[in-house]
Amino acid sequence: MSEASAPARAPLPRPRIYPERRWPRSGALERTAEAAAARFAPAIGWLAGRGAGGVVERVAAHEAELRALHDAELRLRGRALREALYRCRARDPEAIAEAFAVIREASDRVLGMRHFDVQLIGGDILLCGMVAEMDTGEGKTLTATLAAATAALAGIPTHVVTVNDYLARRDADLMRPLYEFLGLRVGVVTQEMPPEQKAAAYACDIAYCTNKTLAFDYLRDRLALGRRSGDLRHKLARLAAPAAPERDLLLRGLHFAIVDEADSILIDEARTPLILSRELPSTSEREEFAHALALAERMNEGRDFAIRFDERRVELTASGRALLAELAQPLGSRWRMTAQREEWAVQAITAMRLFHRDEHYIVRGGKVEIVDEHTGRVMADRFWSDGLHQMIEVKEGCAISGVRATIARMTYQRFFRRYQRLAGMTGTAAEVAGELWSVYRLAVARVPTNRLSRRELLADRIFATEAEKWRAVAETIAEHHRRGAPVLLGARSVATSRRASEALAAAGLPHVVLNAAQDAAEAEIVAAAGRRGRITVATNMAGRGTDIKLDDDVIELGGLHVIMSELHDARRIDRQLAGRCARQGQRGSFQAILSLEDALTDTNALPFERYLMYVMIRAGWSWPARLALRTAQRRAERLHAHMRHELLDRDETLDHALAFTGKAE
Ligand SMILES: Nc1ncnc2c1ncn2[C@@H]1O[C@H](COP(=O)(O)OP(=O)(O)OP(=O)(O)O)[C@@H](O)[C@H]1O
The missing domain is CATH 3.90.1440.10 (SecA, preprotein cross-linking domain)
Structure with a gap:
């Protein structure tokens, strides 16, 4: 191409100030169409997931060449990609593949972990703005680096959102050498930080934070921007003094968020409104x-x-x-x-x-x-x-x-859908694919596992009374314990974990109980749950996101055995608990040991159903009870979905009792 005919390079567009997506309120017709679309959401996700498969070949094409580069050269390759990624806003498959290849190579060198092919698929799904459903233990933390670093290289401020401060810090620290190798700055935002420190962390290319801190900081920014004038006042101020630092704002807008444990944050937590309040x-x-x-x-x-x-x-x-x-x-x-x-x-x-x-x-x-x-x-x-x-x-x-007075209020639903690009990862999203689509326009795409799952799912055992159930639980655990196999007993609530502990103590079984603990200790206890002969009782969400490493001899004993002592209000949460064992193709087994007196039956089964189940079990027939329990669980799922829907509808009203509150700065 001659110089004369070469197109002049368009100047790079100036980034918008505090961008966020406006979500128009839809009318009745749109809602009907949305509800119909939500039904097809799994299919949309499936198709999108299939499309993501091509990334593996595209990345592989760069592999040999990158491997031959020195570290300094590899760094330069990463920097050289910035402009191409900026121009396509990290959407062009070729540019993405090259970036992924560089990140994978860099990760291999600095972290000693080379992204698996399935993780490339996961990264691509995230970058497309979807939810990647990856089984537990498949390495979501590492997968997120592909999307986060690529977006950050494209100049898109990226938030990696986790469920607690401990995980935010841990994940950022684990992945920092990789980001720094690529010339990217990583920040961690925790709840207790003073505003200046938070703003400095958000100003980094990639900020690791929790959903709660993030949403409250956004609420504070909205207050600072002025409720009525929205962006306008801020824009005018910027026009008057373009070089002035954004003093009163914490975030730089809502560009791109990768939400870890997406179902927990986007669905379960969505039942609780966020309220910024001050104490009177x-x-x-x-x-x-x-x-x-x-x-x-x-x-x-x-x-x-x-x-x-x-x-x-x-x-x-x-x-x-x-x-x-x-x-x-x-x-x-x-x-x-x-x-x-x-x-x-x-x-x-x-x-x-x-x-x-x-x-x-x-x-x-x-x-x-x-x-x-x-x-x-x-x-x-x-x-x-x-x-x-x-x-x-x-x-x-x-x-x-x-008494606390409300200053600002919103739901996670309204908050997260304001992101210009939103992505999520979790082990369990299929059950809520319709809701993720209708609320956030997020399609769910399933990522295949790196190795074939060897999880053994044992048949449920159902007892008429709680006392019988705890006896059976203790007997089962004693059996495993005698062999030296570790057992993790999942409890639905703190109260259940106490009852479980009493039952184990009565049977003379040494165990560790995990409840009401703080995050770091919690992660430590859960991480140790794979040691020989260890018995751990934990509330189900405790230590989520923590890897359970098995002792070598434990693998020969069949791996970790997980017992679920109660059904949860959602099948998803049952699956998360099952996912605690048999990670990364290792051995492991899972069994539910339930009773008709469990909390789920209490609130979601009709009295005559309970009676019928009782009679059937006493007669030695447990399958009708199994069916009835699952029906009660579906009922709970529907009820909670309805509550979230209502909350989104009545976002502005103040009639919910439970509220997160944060102090206004
Ligand atoms: N490509 C890789 N190469 C080597 N090890 C890896 C790779 N990816 C992940 N791992 C390791 O696999 C383990 C599980 O990773 P991680 O905790 O991120 O999984 P997860 O999907 O987040 O699990 P969970 O759903 O329980 O949070 C970690 O020890 C991690 O270091």
Whole structure:
């Protein structure tokens, strides 16, 4: 091509200030179309996943040449790719393949880990803005580096989102040598950091952070940008002083996010609204709350109020209202206002009947601290809203904290779909593919495993009562323990893990219990669960993302045996627990040992179903019970999907009791 005919290079476009995606509110027609599209979401993902297969050959084409390069030359190759990637916004398959090849080669040299072919497929899926469904243990942390580094080389600020600060730091530290080799800066944002440090970390090419910190920082930025004028005020300020540093903002906009444990963050956590709040000076409601608790003691379930256990809601009946009015007569003037009186009563009944010490919260240092039921983790900065937290403080005889006032509020659903490009990875997404599509426009593509799975799935065992179940669990564990094989017992809640521990102690089995611990210790305990003869009881989400390495002789004993002691509200979570064993083609086995008295049956099976199951089991037939339990699980899944849908719809309203809260800067 002669110089005269060569097209002039277009100047590189200036990046937008604080970009994010606007998500138009859809009308009824669009919603119907969306619902139909959601049905085909798995097919869309499948097709997209097939398309991603080509990346392996394209990357392989660069392999021999890159291998022959010196480190310095390889570095230069990475830098040379920046412009091509910038121009195509990391979308051109050829440019992506070359970048992947460089990253793979660099990783081999600096980390001693060469991305497997299936990880290249996973990386490509992420870069396309989809959810890569990769089995547990397939190396999602390493897979994410392909997409993160390629996007970062293209100049796209990238957020790698994990579930807790410990994992964010660990993953960033593990992968840092690779990113630095490629000339990329990596930052870690943790909750407790001061704003300047956070902004510096977000200013890096790649920032590792948690969903919660990220979403709250975004909320703070929205406040700083001004609620009404949106981007405008900021843009004007930038026009006036383009070189001025973005002083008051933490993030640089929502460009690209790779969400680890995507189903947990995008689906499970989506049931909880995020509320940015500030504590108001302590109120003098202690006395009123104490009255409310005393009144609630005198009211009868059924006659005066009904409890919707599945929705965690209390409703007063007409007779309850009348009784309340009567009982409240001798109390102060505030008790004469019907709405106020009834709100206090409902909160008092809720505090007494629906929230239990050492299950939903613990009392530590004179404070009520919420326990995440799934992980068993104490969430010191979470508060129940609308006076419920204070009601529980009074119930427990703690000092009453100030009521919190909402400053800003949003859901994870609305937050994550504002990303210009969003991607996720998880071992379990197929069951929620429709929802991921309709809420986030995320297709799910399955990545094949690197080695064939050798997980042995043993038939469920179902018992009529909990006591029988724990006996069977202890017997099974004792058998494995005698052989020296390690066992991981998954518990659905902190309370279950306690009962499990009691059963094991009664059988004289030494074990470690993991609940309400902090992240680092949690990861350590879970990581050690593969040692010879080890018995670990853990809430199911605890230590998620932690690799369980098996002792060599343990592999010969059949690997890790995982027992599930209760069905979860979603099949996905059962699968995650099963995924704790037999990782990377190793040996391992999984079995569910259940009872009809488990929490799922309690809230999701009808009384006659429970009775029928009981009769069948006593008659020695367990398959109808198995069927009925799975039906109850489907019911729970549908209920939760409905709740998330409602929450998204009513994002602006304030009628949810449980809220994450963060302090305004
Ligand atoms: N390409 C590779 N070469 C060598 N080792 C690898 C490779 N990819 C991953 N690994 C190793 O495999 C193990 C599992 O990786 P990782 O913990 O990232 O898996 P995961 O998919 O995130 O699992 P989980 O779903 O449980 O979080 C780690 O020890 C990691 O170092």
